[in-house]
Amino acid sequence: MYYFEHCLRQAGVVSPAVIGLVRAGGDDASSADLRAELQDVFPLAAFVEWRPESGARPAADLYVVPVTGAHDFPFHDVLYRQLDAVADTLAALPRATPVLLCRVSWREAEVVRLQHFWRWRALHRLQALAIGLLVRETPLRRLLRPLA
Amino acid sequence: MRTVLLVAGTQVTTSDLHLLYERAFAAAGWRTVFLSHDSHLPFGEKIFQQSQLRFSRPHVALVNRRVRRLARACAPDLVFISGSNWYVSPDTIRSLQRAGAKVVLNEQHLQVFRSWQSACLPLYDHVFVQDGGLAALLRAAAPVRGASLLGPACDPEEHRPIPLGEAQRRDFGADVAYLGYGYANRLAMMEALHDFDVRLWGVGWDASPALAGRFRREPVHGLKKTLVYNATAVNLNLQSHQYQLDGVTCRPFEVAACGAFCLTEARRDLASFFRAGDEMVTFDGLDDLRAKIAHFLAHPDERRAVAERARARALREHTYGHRVQQVITTVGL
Numbered sequence: 001m002y003y004f005e006h007c008l009r010q011a012g013v014v015s016p017a018v019i020g021l022v023r024a025g026g027d028d029a030s031s032a033d034l035r036a037e038l039q040d041v042f043p044l045a046a047f048v049e050w051r052p053e054s055g056a057r058p059a060a061d062l063y064v065v066p067v068t069g070a071h072d073f074p075f076h077d078v079l080y081r082q083l084d085a086v087a088d089t090l091a092a093l094p095r096a097t098p099v100l101l102c103r104v105s106w107r108e109a110e111v112v113r114l115q116h117f118w119r120w121r122a123l124h125r126l127q128a129l130a131i132g133l134l135v136r137e138t139p140l141r142r143l144l145r146p147l148a
Numbered sequence: 149m150r151t152v153l154l155v156a157g158t159q160v161t162t163s164d165l166h167l168l169y170e171r172a173f174a175a176a177g178w179r180t181v182f183l184s185h186d187s188h189l190p191f192g193e194k195i196f197q198q199s200q201l202r203f204s205r206p207h208v209a210l211v212n213r214r215v216r217r218l219a220r221a222c223a224p225d226l227v228f229i230s231g232s233n234w235y236v237s238p239d240t241i242r243s244l245q246r247a248g249a250k251v252v253l254n255e256q257h258l259q260v261f262r263s264w265q266s267a268c269l270p271l272y273d274h275v276f277v278q279d280g281g282l283a284a285l286l287r288a289a290a291p292v293r294g295a296s297l298l299g300p301a302c303d304p305e306e307h308r309p310i311p312l313g314e315a316q317r318r319d320f321g322a323d324v325a326y327l328g329y330g331y332a333n334r335l336a337m338m339e340a341l342h343d344f345d346v347r348l349w350g351v352g353w354d355a356s357p358a359l360a361g362r363f364r365r366e367p368v369h370g371l372k373k374t375l376v377y378n379a380t381a382v383n384l385n386l387q388s389h390q391y392q393l394d395g396v397t398c399r400p401f402e403v404a405a406c407g408a409f410c411l412t413e414a415r416r417d418l419a420s421f422f423r424a425g426d427e428m429v430t431f432d433g434l435d436d437l438r439a440k441i442a443h444f445l446a447h448p449d450e451r452r453a454v455a456e457r458a459r460a461r462a463l464r465e466h467t468y469g470h471r472v473q474q475v476i477t478t479v480g481l
Binding site (some may be wrong): 002003004006007010033036037040080084092102105106107108110124127130131134141144145146147 | 160161164167168170171182184186188189194195196198199200201202203204205206207208245262263265303305307366367369370371
């Protein structure tokens with residue numbers, strides 16, 4: 001439980017009274033685990049759930065968006081492979097409220113500030129491009145071989 | 149108020165160790181500053197990490213620059229390199245010490261063989277290791293100023309008894325469970341327990357078709373880990389042959405703090421922390437493991453009595469709070 005507390009504290013998010021759990025992927029087991037973890041961190045918080053296709057979005061102090069795609073253990077944060085789908089979900093949320101983006105398949109979370117959404121999206125696209133170039137076996141990669 | 153800069157050597161997404169140390173320093177009245185390797189990585193570091201170019205010269209340089217910048221900003225009294233030194237260079241350690249910080253290593257993975265890792269050894273103000281075998285080796289054969297055993301630990305807020313409902317018992321419970329990575333030797337061992345109700349958590353288990361249906365490929369940390377320990381009759385602890393000589397992992401300590409029963413592979417260090425047979429039950433080899441699983445499944449009262457004694461010992465002597473006090477006393481802060 002302390003991990004989420006750490007992520008939120010690092011991002012300057014104070015204890016939310018209402019947490020909005022966004023159910024975009026439809027993975028009920030992951031959402032239940034996530035909710036239990038967050039309830040353990042914030043025992044007094046109320047939870048509201050929302051599916052983007054269901055219409056009116058409930059108000060919340062923190063939205064939680066689970067990313068349910070696969071991962072490459074242990075070092076690959078493959079969010080960039082699902083960037084468009086995630087960005088569509090984020091675009092439907094209010095700009096002033098922080099969003100906890102959780103990769104539930106490998107427990108990794110970050111707080112996204114949607115006021116700077118375009119910047120977040122552009123940075124991730126750029127990272128994806130650079131990663132795509134560097135993972136190929138090229139002279140550049142050979143040059144960057146690990147230190148012994 | 150004193151300040152500690154915790155430099156997490158590994159990702160906080162794969163281990164809570166660094167965060168639990170941070171919490172214990174904060175509880176001891178220290179201001180804590182945390183340098184992590186997770187989603188909050190700066191742009192360049194993230195690219196190198198994701199491209200599997202860790203340890204390349206520019207990646208190491210970026211990490212070291214971040215450590216020095218953060219240290220300049222927070223002026224730490226103590227720099228606690230947590231979970232092995234994967235990146236910090238000798239030059240960075242010298243600059244931290246010139247600025248007045250004491251720098252200690254908490255070595256967890258026997259990572260002292262790379263050029264910069266061994267070059268740092270004489271520089272640390274103290275080297276703490278989680279393995280008695282490595283402590284003896286460093287004291288005898290390495291130019292360290294001091295090396296001592298800093299045992300694994302539990303956090304009573306994180307690892308605690310939880311009353312379980314029927315649904316939680318069904319979702320998280322089993323007669324026997326192991327939570328960790330499915331290395332080849334572990335796959336073979338788990339296959340040999342096929343006639344028990346075994347449940348596996350973590351990753352790597354899908355490499356064995358014989359174990360299909362016994363594992364869930366998902367991360368297990370925090371609350372879920374505590375629930376698994378609570379709901380399992382016999383929690384197994386297997387040691388890594390890659391990362392430990394005589395040492396034990398934190399698993400027996402966490403299981404004990406949950407008030408649950410742990411059956412662990414025998415290791416020399418265990419006697420420093422628990423009374424064998426009375427507070428912690430060990431096994432040696434597959435036949436012994438099978439016999440002890442069968443025995444303790446058939447004797448739940450005996451299992452509970454061992455677990456209660458283990459919990460009392462863990463809370464009395466083996467929390468992260470105790471370990472932090474040991475660090476503070478050793479370095480004289």
